[in-house]
Amino acid sequence: MAGNIPLDVAGVLSVWFETLIYGIYTCLFLSSFYMTLRKGMLHSRPSKIFFVATLVMWINCSAHVAVNLYRLLRGYVYLRETVGPTNYFNDLGRPDKVVAGVLNALMTWMGDSLVIYRCYLVWDSNIWVVILPISLLIVSIISNCVALYMFTKVPLGTIFGPALVHWMNTIYATAFAQNALTSSLIAYRLWKQEKNSRRAGIRSQGSSSNLIPVARIVVESAALYMALLLCLIVLYIQNNNGQFVLQEASPPAVGIVFCSISVRVSMRSHKMWRTTARATETHLSFDNNLVSEQSVGTGGLPRSISNATVTRTSGEQEKGAGTLNNVIPGSRTTSTGSSTEQENNDTP
Known part of the structure; x- marks a missing residue:
């Protein structure tokens, strides 16, 4: 032809x-x-x-x-x-x-x-x-x-x-x-x-x-x-x-x-993990300041509200990580849940 x-x-x-x-x-x-x-x-x-x-x-x-x-x-x-x-x-x-x-x-x-x-x-x-x-x-x-x-x-x-x-x-x-x-x-x-x-x-x-x-x-x-x-x-x-x-x-x-x-999703999941980790650290620092102020009688949010906020943050990450890990098994996003739980345990 x-x-x-x-x-x-x-x-x-x-x-x-x-x-x-x-x-x-x-x-x-x-x-x-x-x-x-x-x-x-x-x-x-x-x-x-x-x-x-x-x-x-x-x-x-x-x-x-x-x-x-x-x-x-x-x-x-x-x-x-x-x-x-x-x-x-x-x-x-x-x-x-x-x-x-x-x-x-x-x-x-x-x-x-x-x-x-x-x-x-x-x-x-x-x-x-x-x-x-x-x-x-x-x-x-x-x-x-x-x-x-x-x-x-x-x-x-x-x-x-x-x-x-x-x-x-x-x-x-x-x-x-x-x-x-x-x-x-x-x-x-x-x-x-x-x-x-x-x-x-x-x-x-x-x-x-x-x-x-x-x-x-x-x-x-x-x-x-x-x-x-x-x-x-x-x-x-x-x-x-x-x-x-x-x-x-x-x-x-x-x-x-x-x-x-694998590479593109892994890079994105790692970026999500780093972004969430920084955001969670900032949020935890804010909650700790509130608890510290409450302990000296200067006011602030009750401890139950502060803890609920951190717990919900953990829930969000576990929800998103589950589906993402099914796309690329072994994704770093699973680390977010554990790190947030640790932060929640550190909160008074």
Whole structure:
């Protein structure tokens, strides 16, 4: 078709583009790794699961990059005279191509599984909410396995052939639908929690601990991956070799989506913790002055009102921290509740 990228050019571009995205992903991974260990965020089972999954995903993506670099050398250097780059990249049944496909599929499955698990946590471990996303993930896994098996059976250069087209379209479509659904469920849950908190008077309109920015982070990060999937669907339908470029960039793109949510929400939760800690210290100092004045007979608020005020501050933080920790398990916001309780105990 007119405007189609030659396959040998697409092979070079795919490796170049993947290594570029992989560099960005590695920076985000190291930031997430550092923040998790430095700030002591491994105090719960979900946080440990996310931490281990993040490490495994980066190792998997690194292996995928290494395999594609090996394929680049094979196609353009070692087998250039005997096979040629075009025939080499057209052969879907080569062992190195199958290995790259398996690593690509594993990265997608891990990313989708973690998004579903995050949605499950945000909805208070309600399994019925994630039944449909889990079903879509199962369909995606089956479609990927069938497509990988057929790679070894189809003739040379038939990735756009009728034997594969239905399976490839199913893979991309289910991944797109599953990510759109889970991201929407997470964002809706956070928005509803924030709305209920403000309606109950737990948080004011200008509270720094509101969950709307967290919902925006989730939606923005998921939108990047969904845009990649949409481009893949369009390119594959048009039989355009450009789909090879985006397909090979999928593993680091999945990692970027996952790590960007972790890093951005962790930074926001840490900022919330510091802001709340300063505000609570000021509030506690004010209450202590009132108690001191009362002890010398100069007036002030009764001790019961002062204590109630500090207790309500603790309640606010525990309410907001619970939902935020379900978005990014291990968030520092959990420290606020304990520090406020300690301050309340220090009040006479």
